[in-house]
Amino acid sequence: xxxxxxxxxxxxxxxxxxxxxxxxxxxxxxxxxxxxxxxxxxxxxxxxxxxxxxxxxxxxxxxxxxxxxxxxxxxxxxxx
Amino acid sequence: xxxxxxxxxxxxxxxxxxxxxxxxxxxxxxxxxxxxxxxxxxxxxxxxxxxxxxxxxxxxxxxxxxxxxxxxxxxxxxxxxxxxxxxxxxxxxxxxxxxxxxxxxxxxxxxxxxxxxxxxxxxxxxxxxxxxxxxxxxxxxxxxxxxxxxxxxxxxxxxxxxxxxxxxxxxxxxxxxxxxxxxxxxxxxxxxxxxxxxxxxxxxxxxxxxxxxxxxxxxxxxxxxxxxxxxxxxxxxxxxxxxxxxxxxxxxxxxxxxxxxxxxxxxxxxxxxxxxxxxxxxxxxxxxxxxxxxxxxxxxxxxxxxxxxxxxxxxxxxxxxxxxxxxxxxxxxxxxxxxxxxxxxxxxxxxxxxxxxxxxxxxxxxxxxxxxxxxxxxxxxxxxxxxxxxxxxxxxxxxxxxxxxxxxxxxxxxxxxxxxxxxxxxxxxxxxxxxxxxxxxxxxxxxxxxx
Ligand SMILES: Cc1ncc(COP(=O)(O)O)c(C=O)c1O
Numbered sequence: 001x002x003x004x005x006x007x008x009x010x011x012x013x014x015x016x017x018x019x020x021x022x023x024x025x026x027x028x029x030x031x032x033x034x035x036x037x038x039x040x041x042x043x044x045x046x047x048x049x050x051x052x053x054x055x056x057x058x059x060x061x062x063x064x065x066x067x068x069x070x071x072x073x074x075x076x077x078x079x080x
Numbered sequence: 081x082x083x084x085x086x087x088x089x090x091x092x093x094x095x096x097x098x099x100x101x102x103x104x105x106x107x108x109x110x111x112x113x114x115x116x117x118x119x120x121x122x123x124x125x126x127x128x129x130x131x132x133x134x135x136x137x138x139x140x141x142x143x144x145x146x147x148x149x150x151x152x153x154x155x156x157x158x159x160x161x162x163x164x165x166x167x168x169x170x171x172x173x174x175x176x177x178x179x180x181x182x183x184x185x186x187x188x189x190x191x192x193x194x195x196x197x198x199x200x201x202x203x204x205x206x207x208x209x210x211x212x213x214x215x216x217x218x219x220x221x222x223x224x225x226x227x228x229x230x231x232x233x234x235x236x237x238x239x240x241x242x243x244x245x246x247x248x249x250x251x252x253x254x255x256x257x258x259x260x261x262x263x264x265x266x267x268x269x270x271x272x273x274x275x276x277x278x279x280x281x282x283x284x285x286x287x288x289x290x291x292x293x294x295x296x297x298x299x300x301x302x303x304x305x306x307x308x309x310x311x312x313x314x315x316x317x318x319x320x321x322x323x324x325x326x327x328x329x330x331x332x333x334x335x336x337x338x339x340x341x342x343x344x345x346x347x348x349x350x351x352x353x354x355x356x357x358x359x360x361x362x363x364x365x366x367x368x369x370x371x372x373x374x375x376x377x378x379x380x381x382x383x384x385x386x387x388x389x390x391x392x393x394x395x396x397x398x399x400x401x402x403x404x405x406x407x408x409x410x411x412x413x414x415x416x417x418x419x420x421x422x423x424x425x426x427x428x429x430x431x432x433x434x435x436x437x438x439x440x441x442x443x444x445x446x447x448x449x450x451x452x453x454x455x456x457x458x459x460x461x462x463x464x465x466x467x468x469x470x471x472x473x474x475x476x477x478x479x480x481x482x483x484x485x486x487x488x489x490x491x492x493x494x495x496x497x498x499x500x501x502x503x504x505x506x507x508x509x510x511x512x513x514x515x516x517x518x519x520x521x522x523x524x525x526x527x528x529x530x531x
Contacts (some may be wrong), residue, residue, distance in 0.1 A: 030089035
């Protein structure tokens, strides 16, 4: 499961899928995570990085990350 | 290094070319305190969920409505509609402000007496009054509003039997151009039923006809309907005076003024669409003043306004139990209160605001209650910042009909707190306990042993 390669992201949270023409916006933490995806960071690495920077419990983040993945899947932004 | 505030990651699709049906960026209003008292602190002290009532707002509403009517008409009397919210503390605020009581059942009648309302200032409405209650009300000199012929004939019989002379009015139903027509209560104007009832009362020496009553509906959006209602009551009063030489002392126009809640299905919020109380006052008082009564014969105008006087004085505070993603990708939030406590979520799209600062980012979410039932939806669609478990929400304008129509279903009813005029919280109804609930249960002997 990976973020589709051709998808354009910006620091401001704007996301564009040239394949479908759809555009999206994410909150800043969402775009940070997307950037980590693009750098091919693993799930565990992402969790560590976010937990170090933000005031969040690991299990809360894990749950939210799963939800974020399901949103990306719903929006057809993942290569399964 | 201090860590940054966390917000869960989300992504939402931008619909280019479509106007968001919630308008442009939803205002991200946050209500962290009620009249200076922190929501968090209230929940900490009194638990969640929690109903909060503002005494200040009740008094403000009452004084405003009273001023609006009294600056237009010389004789005005409000009667607090108990069913709207019959917590004793609430009723007592209204009575302190000068309200009489309007009740529709025996227990409400007893509550009004116990709240110190003299019998002569209790209006007894409704289709359900037992013989005992009628006799008590007659002996207390209360205003008995007769709803149907069976009641009329019972009252005639009881009055003869017990040598009473009750003060009575009839409830009149009528066409005011509003649908649905509330024609199941009282006597119909157009088909002559009301006049038949009046004639019957006038022919009975035991009954003292003192008033005429109507309640044409609730959450009425048309002030013109009240003008029609006032006209018809004035006409009946005029005819009674002509035909029987009897002066009708009061016209009771009932309740029905809307609060500023947003009715389900309306496109615009209630604050933008609902007529102000002054428009209703204009409609009613213009008719009565212009009808032709002599100054000294102007009837007392009674109003049984309910929700418009209390809705915006009530809040429900609650806590997020969970966030869930639905199968179609929509976000949903489960709260610790449901339609069992917030009955009016069946009628209104209640205004809901977060009680803590959140990020700028918002999402559309479905707000559910905790009940194991599909109908337990607080808001089908509301735009909120990203909430997390343990966050608090404030539901606004819940003062009317919730704390009387709530259901003890699956969860127990929560504490209710009154913020007094200096914002001190007072517990005015304790959260229910299992013990309270079971205090009225009886297990038959043959089932009493636990197996
Ligand atoms: C007879 C009567 N009076 C007054 C009221 C109060 O109505 P509202 O809350 O719409 O003002 C009601 C409510 O149904 C009622 O039935």
